[in-house]
Amino acid sequence: MARLSQPGARPLLACEISAGSVIAARCAHKPPHVEMFSSRSLRPGVITPALAGANIHDAATLRTAIQDTLGPLSGKSRDVIAIIPDSAIRIMLLDFESLPAKPEERGPFIRFRLKKSLPFDVDHAALSWEVQSSNGRIQVVAAVSPSAVIGEYEAAFRDAGYSPGVVLPSSLASLGMVAVQHPTLLLKIDPLNITIAAAENGALRLIRTLDNPRGYEVTAAELTEAVLPSVVFFEDTSGKPIEQIVVSGASSFREIAPVLQQQTGATIQELLPKDLGQNISGDKIPPSLMAGVVGALLG
Numbered sequence: 001m002a003r004l005s006q007p008g009a010r011p012l013l014a015c016e017i018s019a020g021s022v023i024a025a026r027c028a029h030k031p032p033h034v035e036m037f038s039s040r041s042l043r044p045g046v047i048t049p050a051l052a053g054a055n056i057h058d059a060a061t062l063r064t065a066i067q068d069t070l071g072p073l074s075g076k077s078r079d080v081i082a083i084i085p086d087s088a089i090r091i092m093l094l095d096f097e098s099l100p101a102k103p104e105e106r107g108p109f110i111r112f113r114l115k116k117s118l119p120f121d122v123d124h125a126a127l128s129w130e131v132q133s134s135n136g137r138i139q140v141v142a143a144v145s146p147s148a149v150i151g152e153y154e155a156a157f158r159d160a161g162y163s164p165g166v167v168l169p170s171s172l173a174s175l176g177m178v179a180v181q182h183p184t185l186l187l188k189i190d191p192l193n194i195t196i197a198a199a200e201n202g203a204l205r206l207i208r209t210l211d212n213p214r215g216y217e218v219t220a221a222e223l224t225e226a227v228l229p230s231v232v233f234f235e236d237t238s239g240k241p242i243e244q245i246v247v248s249g250a251s252s253f254r255e256i257a258p259v260l261q262q263q264t265g266a267t268i269q270e271l272l273p274k275d276l277g278q279n280i281s282g283d284k285i286p287p288s289l290m291a292g293v294v295g296a297l298l299g
Contacts (some may be wrong), residue, residue: 011165014293015070016083017062017153018170019047019191023289024069025276026077027297034273034294036073038281040065049085049192051120051145056152059159066160072280074162081173081296082164084153086188086195086209089145089169090118093204096138099131106131110142118144126150128167132203141204143169166296171195171207174248174291176299177271182243183234185266187227188291189249191215194223196230198242206234216251220259223250231264246271248291 015024025037042065046058056062070080094113100106110129114122128143150167157164171188178186180199188195189212198206210226212218231242242264248271250256257268272287273294279285 010297011079011081012077012297013070013074013079013162014081014083014173014296015066015157015162016170016173016292016296017047017066017156018042018085019044019049021285021289022062022065022069023285023293024066024073024080025290025293025297026073032298033275034277034297036278036280037276037290037293038069038072038279039283039285039289040068040281041283047085049087051088051090051149054152055088055149056156059156062156063160066157066162069281070160070162078161078163079165080157080162081166081168081293082153082157083168083170083173083292083296084150085190085192086169086171087193088149088153089143091169091172091207091209092117092142092144093207094140094142096140099138099140110140114142114144120146139203143172168292168296170292171197171209172204173293173296173299174271175199175204176295176297177273177291178246178295183238183240185227185231185234185242185245186271187223187245187247187250189216189218189223189247194218194226196227198230198234200238200240205238206230216249218250220252220256223256224259224263227260228263231266242266244269248288249286250288251286253288 023039025034028035111122125144126147130141154164183200186197194212195209245266246269253270261268271291273290
């Protein structure tokens, strides 16, 4: 699994696999914008994202969906940012007093810290991390998943003829779309989970992934119940109120927004990419579901 961020030119292509769809987009760099995008639906059961056991149950169907979405966009490009479900990766924030000076020594140091917190063998897991500072503290954003799980998704892209040089969880990819100088909460809704991420001054401050049996049809009351503990925790630990909540993936945003605003006092916005370019597939897709690929390409 690639690092959470890395120097150098990023791929022109991004492709997100979720339990219900494959979505891809291509960007141009001058000026940075999405040129075109494509999507394909997946029938239930093709993918069941999880940290344990097989995630991909119909490799042939997934391979075809990846080829159908990326093929019209890719041209000669084969490098792609692969975006995978949050439920297939555990994202954790770790506080340290110090870290080894040599980068090659940091991985084992972080793995040792993670061992007691995860229900799988961390020594043989795929691990990415990014170091950020927080009020004089050293904080690490760690993304970790069993190597077999990450290997499944990487193999799906390679089988389709593409090279997944960068792998990102969906919520972190989506944060690339969000301006987070002021305390901001991202709610990322997918068919299986609600991911809640708080960020401030360009740094991640909190992240949780919750089960979501209601899928995209989650109600305002259910979403508020899921969100409020994270809002209270952030405000108690930081001493600052959440000023903005951005929502991605809700099918009933107009009903959800006023309830969230009343309960939290924050400004509520839907995470909607602008200037998406041409829809090559012709399939209609809610714009908020594009947050992952757009954030990965332009964030």
